[in-house]
Amino acid sequence: MKTVDSFNFSGKKALIRVDFNVPLNKSFEITDDTRLKAVLPTVSKVLKDGGSAILMSHLGRPKGGPEEKYSLKHILPYLNKMFGQEVLFAADCIGEDAKAKAAALKPGQVLLLENLRFYPEEEKGDVEFAKKLSVLGDVWVNDAFGTAHRAHASTAVIGQFFKDKVCGYVMQAELDNANKLLKQGEKPITAVMGGSKISDKIMVIENLLDTVDNLIIGGGMSYTFTKALGGKIGKSINEPDKLELALSLIEKAKAKNVKLYLPLDNVVADDFSNDANKQTVKTGEIPDGWEGLDIGPETVKLFSEVVANSKTVLWNGPMGVFEFANFATGTIAIAKAVKEATQKGAFSLIGGGDSAAAINNLGFGNDVSYVSTGGGALLEYFEGKTLPGVAALEK
Numbered sequence: 001m002k003t004v005d006s007f008n009f010s011g012k013k014a015l016i017r018v019d020f021n022v023p024l025n026k027s028f029e030i031t032d033d034t035r036l037k038a039v040l041p042t043v044s045k046v047l048k049d050g051g052s053a054i055l056m057s058h059l060g061r062p063k064g065g066p067e068e069k070y071s072l073k074h075i076l077p078y079l080n081k082m083f084g085q086e087v088l089f090a091a092d093c094i095g096e097d098a099k100a101k102a103a104a105l106k107p108g109q110v111l112l113l114e115n116l117r118f119y120p121e122e123e124k125g126d127v128e129f130a131k132k133l134s135v136l137g138d139v140w141v142n143d144a145f146g147t148a149h150r151a152h153a154s155t156a157v158i159g160q161f162f163k164d165k166v167c168g169y170v171m172q173a174e175l176d177n178a179n180k181l182l183k184q185g186e187k188p189i190t191a192v193m194g195g196s197k198i199s200d201k202i203m204v205i206e207n208l209l210d211t212v213d214n215l216i217i218g219g220g221m222s223y224t225f226t227k228a229l230g231g232k233i234g235k236s237i238n239e240p241d242k243l244e245l246a247l248s249l250i251e252k253a254k255a256k257n258v259k260l261y262l263p264l265d266n267v268v269a270d271d272f273s274n275d276a277n278k279q280t281v282k283t284g285e286i287p288d289g290w291e292g293l294d295i296g297p298e299t300v301k302l303f304s305e306v307v308a309n310s311k312t313v314l315w316n317g318p319m320g321v322f323e324f325a326n327f328a329t330g331t332i333a334i335a336k337a338v339k340e341a342t343q344k345g346a347f348s349l350i351g352g353g354d355s356a357a358a359i360n361n362l363g364f365g366n367d368v369s370y371v372s373t374g375g376g377a378l379l380e381y382f383e384g385k386t387l388p389g390v391a392a393l394e395k
Ligand SMILES: Nc1ncnc2c1ncn2[C@@H]1O[C@H](COP(=O)(O)OP(=O)(O)O)[C@@H](O)[C@H]1O
Pocket: 194, 195, 196, 197, 200, 219, 220, 221, 237, 292, 293, 294, 316, 317, 318, 319, 320, 321, 322, 323, 351, 352, 353, 354, 355, 356, 375
C-alpha cells in the first residue's frame, strides 16, 4: 500500500475520503470532534507538499436525498478553525458546483464536498457515481477507517479509477494499532466487552478467544450469560435466543484456556431511568421487576484488578447504562483501570463509539495508548474480516 509519507502530493489534487460522521446536538454543535481532529495530519502533509485537498464524507444516514440536518456545512466553521484557513464548500459532491470548485482549487487550499449519502448511489457502490467523484482529484486517499467496513462508492469502488491510491495516516494508525493487539500483544492480554447486545459482538468475541488470556464480559450483554447459567435477571436486557450461544462461548473459552470473567454483583433499578430506586444484588439474584443497569462494587474491584495486571487491554462497550450518571460508576471505574494499566506500561486500545466517548468525556483520551475512530469497522477487523476500504487500497 502507498502511504502518505511515501507519496509526494506536490501539484496534485488529493481526493480524500474521510469519516466526518460526527455526533451533532440539536443546535448542530459537534459533541465529539475526535474524527475531525484525526485527519489533520494527512491533510497537513498534502498541503505541505504543495498539493490541495478535496474532502469527501458522509454524515448520518439520510434517506437517499438531501436533508438539512445531515448537511456537512454544519461542520465548516469547525474546519475553518481547525485548519486555520478558509475551507471552501461545494453544495453538492458531484455536478457542476463540485467540478468547478475542484478545478479552480489551488495548492494549499481545502475543499469540502456535501454529504455523499445525499445520493443513494453512494451506499449502493454505484460505479458511475464513483467515476463522477473520481474526476475531481488526481490521487485518491482513503483515511476513513470508521467507514472502511462499507463497500460504498467513495470508500472502495472509486479505487479502480486511480493509479495512485494512498492509505491515509488515520487508516494506517488504526490498522497498526489493531494489529499490535492481535498479532504482537504482550501477555497477559485482556479484552473487556460490554454494551447492550451479544449478537453484535459474538463474532469478535469468538475470534478474540484465540488471542486473549482474559475475557471480561460486563454491561447489558452479561445478563444473557447469567440467564443461560440459570440465574435470575429480573427484567434486565437480554437476548433469549442467544442462551445456547452464550453457553457455547463459555465452553469455548474453557477449551482455549481463556479466563472468562462475568459480573459478581449488579446495581439494579426498578425503572429504566437515572432517578430510579436502586440497590446492589449478587449476580443471578435480581428480583422480579428490577433490572441491572450497572456492575456492582465487587465486580468493579475484580474487573479493575484483572485490567490493572494486564500488559495489553482492549476495551469495547460500556459496563452499564453510563448515559445515566447514577449508573455510570462501573464504566468510569473501568476507564480508570485502563488508564492505570497504561501508566504501568500496558498497551491499551479503546474501540466503539460509546467506550471512546466515555474515555474522552472523562478526559482520559491521552492516557490510553489509542482511541479508535471506528466502531463497526474495528469490530469487523477483529472478527477477522477483510475491510473493503482497505482491500481497495491494496488492489
Ligand atoms: N445493563 C444495561 N441495560 C441496558 N442497556 C445497557 C446496559 N449496559 C449497557 N447498555 C447500553 O449499551 C449501549 C452501548 O452499547 P454498544 O453500542 O454495544 O457499545 P459501543 O458503542 O461502545 O460498542 C449504551 O447505550 C448503554 O446504555
